[in-house]
Amino acid sequence: MSRGERREPSFGYESGDSRDDGDMRLSPDDRPVRFQNAPARPEPSRQLRNAPKRSKRGGGGSGGGRRGRRRRTLLGGLFYWTMVLGLWCAIGLGGLIAYHASQLPPIDQLTVPKRPPNIAILAADGSLLANRGETGGRTVTIGEIPPYLPKAFVAIEDRRFYEHFGIDPIGITRALVTNLRGRGVAQGGSTLTQQLAKNLFLTQERTAARKIQEAILALWLERTYSKDQILELYLNRVYFGSGAYGVEAAAQRYFNKSARSVTIAEAAMLAGLVQAPSRLAPNRNPDAAEKRAQLVITAMADQGFISQAAAKSALTAPAEVPERVGAGSVNYAADYVMDVLDDFIGAVEGDVTVLTTLDTKLQGSAETILVDALSAQGAKLHATQGAVVSLAPDGAIRALIGGRDYTKSQFNRATAARRQPGSSFKPFVYLTAIEKGMTPDTIRDDSPVSIKGWEPENYSRTFRGPVTLQTAFAHSLNTVVARLIQEVTPREVVRTAQRLGISSPLQANPSLSLGTSEVTPLEMTAAYASFANGGQSVLPYVIREVRSTSGKVVYARKANNFGPVIQPQTLAMMNTMFHAVMTGGTGSKVNLPGWEVGGKSGTTQDYRDAWFVGFTGRLVTAVWVGNDDNSTMKRVTGAGLPAEIWGKYMKAAHAGAQPVPLPGGFWQGAPKTIFGDGAPVADARIPPAGVQPEGDRAWVRPAPQERNFFERLFGG
Structure with a gap:
């Protein structure tokens, strides 16, 4: 076509047209127009128009490019959706953490809960x-315990303790791998900080919610406290089993010593114990506890906390747990301390130390003798329980045994059990009688007596006729004391007993003379103490001093002088009669050679209670034997099993001690008496010639007196 020639537009596609308008985007108005008479021809597909020409061999370079693009598209999609999923997971986790964090107190108000106070009870x-x-x-501080003790816990529980920020991702990963290999939960990933957070703020339940809160609180602890402070809090809060919280309690519980004194082997056993306190308790499962301790020692050596030589020594000399640690009768005494402590210091706000009057040797001796006696004879005599109370004459409690076995029964029979004292109550009747003017030489008739239908009998079922009060007291004659209480009145006897320290309710009736009103062993011992200290009033006490952990004296007992409750002359007469019990009466088998001793036995009706109460110038001791259900024993009297226990204990307690006289001394008898033969006798207790003694008693017949005029006139 020439340059000037006008070319008509073509609206169709010619067979020779080489245009490729497959990528054209035409509006409806721009679409090609076909004439009505034009033959229809199919429009080439876009795919065919855009498709590259394939080589004859196939699999040309253009096909490989398409597959590469597909791979890149797949990886890109995977990356994209991974990012999307990760983002949503992060959002979900953040929301979950925020939710559980909202269930905790506000962080700015969070404080470590105050540790419950401990009361350390010390012997004298x-x-x-x-x-x-x-x-x-x-509570103990890091500075007062051996450095290897806290390191033992770090070595076995959290070796990266000083490196992590409260949560240890490496430790968690290691625990997961170990657990997967073992197909079970063999290790935990919790740090010491997390364990502390759980102990301080959370419950022991194993849930995802608790683990999230535990982690949050662990981060707060790490931000608020130093590593040593966290470790100190942990050591004082972690549970070791058997009611022991904290390393000091555990050391006392299992090794009977302070945490300040534990060895490397003992420290390792304590550190190994926290994993499973019940299963690894050394007093229950010593083999498992020892194997665990060996792992701890090895870990300590591997991490350089102890030398290889120290580790070898600890492995060859494992820790040993003493027998009966934390058990025994001393808990009865400790319970009594707690009962009276509030009266002196009120509510306990922090750790305190209570210094008591208790003597460990006397306490142990009393427990051993009581338990051995009941074990040897209890079954045969149907006597299952007993109690022992031993006081210094001023009222200081030196030993207190509230029962046969504290682990089986925590009821304190020494302080809380009210039992009938039987004839051991008679001294209060005789004291009242002497204060009314009688003496040990006063004569009363031992014969059948009936008081408003009440007819007491002697244990021997026999009668001796006229006897002195001293003889009646020494041989515990019931008919004589029944007559005495009628003379002095039961109400006066009640007043006398209360004056000497009996606080239990007493029934003012004639049978009170035989000890039918119930009292506690502690009351009886305190009342008898007045006979051993010169007649002074006694209030039993067990606490000498109370101090805080800082050393501040919270309470210190001051010497109390309540004044005399028995006059000197009266006391001498009572001591004389008490001594007669030990030299020729119901207590003669348990007398202490070389010592001035007084005592009195007591047996109740049907042998339900048996007592022996006695004293020297050094100790006052009461022993009770019976059954909690008040059942009858097999003819157990106060002069039998209780006296035997009392004698063995008092002999052990006085062994090697210098004998001391009883304050107040003995009565030297009535003024000189002129008998019918005109011979003066200095001591009316010694019968003169011609006076017929009866057994261990002597009745001195009064000398005949000249009758006056009216007597001669009317007789009489």
Whole structure:
């Protein structure tokens, strides 16, 4: 076509047209127009128009490019959706954490809960008797315990403790791998900080919610406290089993010593124990506890906390758990301390130390003798329980045994059990009679007596006729004391007993003379103490001093002088009669050679209770034997099993001690008496010639007197 020639537009596709308008985007108005008579021809597909020409061999370079693009598209999609999924997971996790964090107190108001106070109860020599309180032991600081003790816990529980920020991802991963290999839960990923957070703020339930809160609180602890402070809090809060919270309580519980004194082997056993306190308790499963301790020692050596030589020594000399640690009768005494402590210091706000009057040797001796006696004879005599109370003459409690076995029964029979004292109550009747003017030489008739239908009998079922009060007292004659209480009145006897310290309700009736009103062993011992200390009033006490952990004296007992309750002359007469019991009466088999001793036995009707109460110038001791259900024993009298226990204990307690006289001395008898033969007798207790003694008693017949005029006139 020439340059000037006008070319008509073509609206169709010619067979030779080489245009490729497959990528054209035409509006409806721009579409090609076909004439009505033009033959229809199919429009080439876009795919065919855009498709590259394939080589004859196939699989040319253009096909490989398409597959590469597909791979890149797949990887890109996977990356994209992974990012999307990760983002949503992060959002969900953040929401979950935020939700559980909202269930906790506000972080700015969060504080470590105050540890429940501990009461350390010490013997008179300063040795620890028991701990009382929810924790079982006092708080200790990192500085006062051996450095290998806290390191033992780090070595076995959290070796990266000083490196992580409260949560240990490496430790968690290691625990997961170990657990997957073992197909079970062999290790936990919790750090010491997380364990502390759980102990301080959370419950022991195993849930995802608790683990999330535990992690949040662990981060707060790490931000608020130093590593040593966290470790100190942990050591004082972690549970070791058997009611022991904290390392001090555990050391006392299992090794009977302070945490300040534990060895490497003992420290390793304590550190290994926290994984499973019930299963690894050394007093229950010593083999498992020892194997666990060996792992701890090895870990300590591997991490350089102890030398290889120290580890070898600890492995060859494992920790040993003493027998009967934390058990025994001392808990009866500790319970009594807790009963009276509030009266002196009120509510306990922090750890305190209570210094008591208790003597560890006397306490142990009393427990051993009582338990051995009941074990040897209890079944045969149907006597299952007993109690022992021993006081210094001023009222200081030196030993207190509230029962045969504290682990089986915590009821304190020494302080809380009211039992009938039987004839051991008679001294209050005789004291009242002497205060009314009678003497040990006063004569009363031992013969059948009936008081408004009440007819008491002697244990022997026999009668001796006229006897002195001293003889009646020494041989515990019931008919004589029944006549005496009628003379002095039961109400006066009640007043006398209360004056000497009996606080239990007493029934003012004639049978009171035979001890039918119930009292406690502690009351009886305190009342008898007035006979051993010169007639002074006694209030039994067990606490000498109370101190806080800082050393501040919270309470210190001051010497109390309540004044005399028995006059000197009266006391001498009573001591004389008490001594007669030990030299020729119901207590003669348990007398203490070389010592001035007084005592009195007591047996109730049907042998339900048996007592022996006695004293020297050094100790006053009461022993009770019976059954909690008040059932009858097999003819157990106060002069039998209780006297035997009393004698063995008092001999042990006085062994090696210098004898001391009884304050107040003995009565030297009535003024000189002129008998019918005109011979003066200095001591009316010694019968003169011609006077017929009866057994161990002597009745001195009064000398005949000249009758006056009216007597001669009317007789009489």
